[in-house]
Amino acid sequence: MNFEAHFQAALDGLKERGNYRVFAELQRRRGDYPHATRYLPDGSTQDVTVWCSNDYLGMGQHPDVLTAMHEELDRSGAGSGGTRNISGTMHVHRLLESELADLHGKEAALLFNSGYMSNWAALSTLASKIPGCVVFSDALNHASMIEGIRHSRAKFHVFKHNDVEDLDRLLSQYGPDVPKLVAFESVYSMDGDIAPIKEICDVADKHGAMTYIDEVHAVGMYGPRGGGVAEREGLMGRLTVIEGTLAKAYGVVGGYIAGSKALCDFVRSFASGFIFSTALPPAIAAGALASVKHLKESPFERKRQQERVQKVRAALRATGIPQMENPSHIIPVMVGDAKKAKMISDWLMEHHGIYVQPINYPTVPVGTERLRITPGPVHSDDDIDRLVKALSDIWGQCALHRVEAAA
Numbered sequence: 001m002n003f004e005a006h007f008q009a010a011l012d013g014l015k016e017r018g019n020y021r022v023f024a025e026l027q028r029r030r031g032d033y034p035h036a037t038r039y040l041p042d043g044s045t046q047d048v049t050v051w052c053s054n055d056y057l058g059m060g061q062h063p064d065v066l067t068a069m070h071e072e073l074d075r076s077g078a079g080s081g082g083t084r085n086i087s088g089t090m091h092v093h094r095l096l097e098s099e100l101a102d103l104h105g106k107e108a109a110l111l112f113n114s115g116y117m118s119n120w121a122a123l124s125t126l127a128s129k130i131p132g133c134v135v136f137s138d139a140l141n142h143a144s145m146i147e148g149i150r151h152s153r154a155k156f157h158v159f160k161h162n163d164v165e166d167l168d169r170l171l172s173q174y175g176p177d178v179p180k181l182v183a184f185e186s187v188y189s190m191d192g193d194i195a196p197i198k199e200i201c202d203v204a205d206k207h208g209a210m211t212y213i214d215e216v217h218a219v220g221m222y223g224p225r226g227g228g229v230a231e232r233e234g235l236m237g238r239l240t241v242i243e244g245t246l247a248k249a250y251g252v253v254g255g256y257i258a259g260s261k262a263l264c265d266f267v268r269s270f271a272s273g274f275i276f277s278t279a280l281p282p283a284i285a286a287g288a289l290a291s292v293k294h295l296k297e298s299p300f301e302r303k304r305q306q307e308r309v310q311k312v313r314a315a316l317r318a319t320g321i322p323q324m325e326n327p328s329h330i331i332p333v334m335v336g337d338a339k340k341a342k343m344i345s346d347w348l349m350e351h352h353g354i355y356v357q358p359i360n361y362p363t364v365p366v367g368t369e370r371l372r373i374t375p376g377p378v379h380s381d382d383d384i385d386r387l388v389k390a391l392s393d394i395w396g397q398c399a400l401h402r403v404e405a406a407a
């Protein structure tokens with residue numbers, strides 16, 4: 001086989017459909033976020049404003065986080081030196097796990113190297129190591145959850161997105177003796193909608209099912225201490241497992257699950273994705289710990305984020321730029337065409353130094369291509385004015401669909 005020709009043909013296909021991914025090469029500048037330097041292919045640079053980051057609260061630049069990382073680096077050095085089992089468990093890992101257990105009101109927490117790995121490893125372990133377990137997975141669950149469930153080889157059903165009746169119907173097919181696991185998210189990252197957590201827990205309880213919630217797009221941002229939507233709604237105690245990331249609102253990297261002592265110990269003892277991978281560097285764990293601690297105490301970043309989101313939404317509404325309404329901090333600006341979404345994104349970058357990544361298939365369904373805007377406490381009024389004006393310009397130039405302007 002001509003392997004090179006195969007690779008090239010597959011890539012050409014992506015390009016033809018407008019789905020070829022081009023990465024923007026950035027240099028974040030400490031203290032200056034959301035402003036960054038972009039490196040172009042010809043070696044020149046450009047000043048840009050980042051509008052699509054998942055460092056939702058700017059914690060990746062927070063002085064407490066940076067200080068904790070510097071101090072831990074100077075104290076411990078670079079890496080952890082091993083898997084958790086073989087010399088890699090640092091004191092700071094244990095401190096971070098206690099902090100996360102406390103955040104979610106659980107007995108224990110278990111750290112992973114990423115949120116992806118925590119979902120993949122925890123779900124695949126639970127579903128494969130509970131004999132006869134059947135999994136019920138929301139239709140819009142993240143790839144890391146789907147991969148984990150598939151890898152378990154457990155039987156699984158996909159229920160209609162956020163549809164409690166469909167979930168109930170699927171669960172009803174199984175008797176009370178069949179172990180069941182319901183896996184879903186709180187804030188869905190592409191539409192920004194929020195799951196009916198209480199209703200899902202009610203149905204799961206009725207059928208004696210475990211509940212596993214991914215709060216990756218909510219931890220740090222919702223609830224009085226940043227414990228997520230389940231904390232805000234007083235539901236943390238009803239969830240068997242709460243999964244989160246340290247990479248998005250907490251601004252560093254890493255993932256975790258929180259749950260009972262026995263459950264976390266079970267995953268710790270059986271999950272290959274936990275056992276066979278070198279533990280997070282201590283400086284990373286220290287930065288994440290400082291970030292979680294800070295956001296437990298400080299509502300400032302959360303409040304300011306919500307206020308910035310409302311400001312961007314109002315400005316978009318006033319210019320008739322179509323946005324998907326939702327109750328979260330994520331603003332999907334709908335384009336509906338892969339090539340147009342990419343063209344708008346390129347134009348914003350080239351002419352205005354505004355960086356919003358287009359979101360295309362397979363991340364979202366064909367025909368719902370969009371720009372996903374994530375305002376944060378770091379965006380100034382001036383940043384917002386420039387964003388909305390630039391979007392309005394390109395909407396006019398391309399004769400794109402507008403919705404009726406509302407003040």
Ligand SMILES: *Cc1c(COP(=O)(O)O)cnc(C)c1O
Pocket residue numbers: 114115116117119142144185189214216217245246247248254255
């Ligand atoms: C980003 C994401 C993850 C993975 O988390 P990382 O820490 O980035 O690996 C898991 N679930 C959802 C819903 C995500 O959006």
